[in-house]
Amino acid sequence: xxxxxxxxxxxxxxxxxxxxxxxxxxxxxxxxxxxxxxxxxxxxxxxxxxxxxxxxxxxxxxxxxxxxxxxxxxxxxxxxxxxxxxxxxxxxxxxxxxxxxxxxxxxxxxxxxxxxxxxxxxxxxxxxxxxxxxxxxxxxxxxxxxxxxxxxxxxxxxxxxxxxxxxxxxxxxxxxxxxxxxxxxxxxxxxxxxxxxxxxxxxxxxxxxxxxxxxxxxxxxxxxxxxxxxxxxxxxxxxxxxxxxxxxxxxxxxxxxxxxxxxxxxxxxxxxxxxxxxxxxxxxxxxxxxxxxxxxxxxxxxxxxxxxxxxxxxxxxx
Numbered sequence: 001x002x003x004x005x006x007x008x009x010x011x012x013x014x015x016x017x018x019x020x021x022x023x024x025x026x027x028x029x030x031x032x033x034x035x036x037x038x039x040x041x042x043x044x045x046x047x048x049x050x051x052x053x054x055x056x057x058x059x060x061x062x063x064x065x066x067x068x069x070x071x072x073x074x075x076x077x078x079x080x081x082x083x084x085x086x087x088x089x090x091x092x093x094x095x096x097x098x099x100x101x102x103x104x105x106x107x108x109x110x111x112x113x114x115x116x117x118x119x120x121x122x123x124x125x126x127x128x129x130x131x132x133x134x135x136x137x138x139x140x141x142x143x144x145x146x147x148x149x150x151x152x153x154x155x156x157x158x159x160x161x162x163x164x165x166x167x168x169x170x171x172x173x174x175x176x177x178x179x180x181x182x183x184x185x186x187x188x189x190x191x192x193x194x195x196x197x198x199x200x201x202x203x204x205x206x207x208x209x210x211x212x213x214x215x216x217x218x219x220x221x222x223x224x225x226x227x228x229x230x231x232x233x234x235x236x237x238x239x240x241x242x243x244x245x246x247x248x249x250x251x252x253x254x255x256x257x258x259x260x261x262x263x264x265x266x267x268x269x270x271x272x273x274x275x276x277x278x279x280x281x282x283x284x285x286x287x288x289x290x291x292x293x294x295x296x297x298x299x300x301x302x303x304x305x306x307x308x309x310x311x312x313x314x315x316x317x318x
Contacts, residue, residue: 031094033068036061038088046083052076107305125291126206132182137262145178146254152185152205153252154259159212160275162245163252164190166201181251192237192245193275199233200284214290215283222282231281 038044039062049059049067053076059067069075071093132150133142141148153163166188185205191198191212202208215222237245253259 028095028097029071029093030096031068032071033066033092033094035066035090035092036063036087037090038086039063040087044082044085044087046081047087048080050078050080052078107302122203122207122288122291125288125295126203126210129186129204129206132179135182137258145182148255149259150182150185150252152209153249154263156191156209156212157249157253157256157259158263159216160193161208161212162192163205163208163248164192164197164241164245165248166190178251178254181248184248185252192241193234195237196234196275197237197241198277198280199235210291211284211287214287215280218283218286219276219279222279222286225279225282225286231278232284234275234277 034049040048040060043063049061051057051059051069053074059065061067069077133139135151136142136145137148137151137154156163163185165184188201188203189205189208190201191208202211249256
C-alpha cells in the first residue's frame with residue numbers, strides 16, 4: 001500500500017510496505033484500487049486517470065471515489081500531468097494468493113497494540129510508530145539522513161507549526177545526528193506557532209501531527225463549537241526555545257526547499273490561517289472524541305475479526 005501525493009511540482013510517495021515485498025508479489029496481483037482523498041477541479045487540475053481502451057476512457061474523481069481494475073493487459077492506463085494543485089490518492093493491491101494475506105498479521109498487530117495501552121489512554125488511539133526511515137524522504141537517504149526531510153516534521157512546518165522538545169534539552173552538539181533527533185520525536189513534545197509556544201504536551205510526533213491536521217481540516221466548523229474545557233495557554237518563546245526549535249528544524253528538514261516544493265499545496269486555502277488557541281483547544285477535544293470512538297469500535301470488533309481471521313464490517317455490537 002502507498003499513499004501518493006502528486007503535484008505539478010513533483011511526486012512524493014509514502015511507502016507503508018517495503019518495495020522488495022511489492023516486487024516479490026507483483027506477479028500475483030489480481031486487482032488494483034485507487035482511492036481518491038481529494039477532488040478534481042477543487043484541489044487539483046489535470047491529473048486525470050486514462051484507460052487506453054474501453055469505457056470510461058478517463059476518470060474525473062471526487063474525494064472518496066475508488067477506482068478498481070484488473071491488473072493486466074486489459075487495463076493499460078496512464079495519468080495526465082498535474083496542471084495545478086495536488087492530487088492525493090491511496091493505492092491498494094489485491095491478490096488471490098492466500099500466502100499474501102495480510103489480515104492475520106494485521107490482527108496480531110492490532111491485538112498487541114490494543115492490550116499494550118489502557119483504552120482510556122490517548123496513546124491507545126495513536127497508530128504504532130514505524131521505524132524512522134519509513135518517514136524520511138527521499139527513500140534512498142533513509143539510512144543516512146544526510147539529505148531530504150522527515151515527512152511528519154515537514155507537514156507540521158507547512159501547516160505553520162514547529163516542534164519543541166518537552167524536556168528542555170538543547171541539542172547543539174555537532175556530534176548529534178539526525179537519527180538522534182528522529183528518536184526524540186517518539187517522546188513527549190510541544191508545538192510552537194510563530195513566536196508563541198503552545199503549553200500542551202503531545203505524546204509524540206504522530207499525536208501532534210494528527211491534532212494539527214484535524215485542526216486544519218475542521219477549523220471552520222469549530223469556530224461555532226461550544227467549548228469543552230479551558231483554552232490552552234500560549235506563551236512567548238524564549239531565546240533558548242527558539243534555538244532548540246531552529247536546531248531541530250535544521251536536523252529534521254535538511255532540504256527545506258524540497259519539503260516546501262512537494263508539500264506546499266497540502267493545505268490549500270487554509271495554509272495561511274492565523275492561529276486561534278480557542279479553536280485549537282476545541283480541535284483537541286473533538287479529535288479525542290473522534291479517535292476514542294474509532295478506538296471503541298476497533299476494540300469491540302477485534303474479537304469477531306480474530307475468530308474469523310479476517311477483517312470485515314461488524315454491526316450491532318452493542
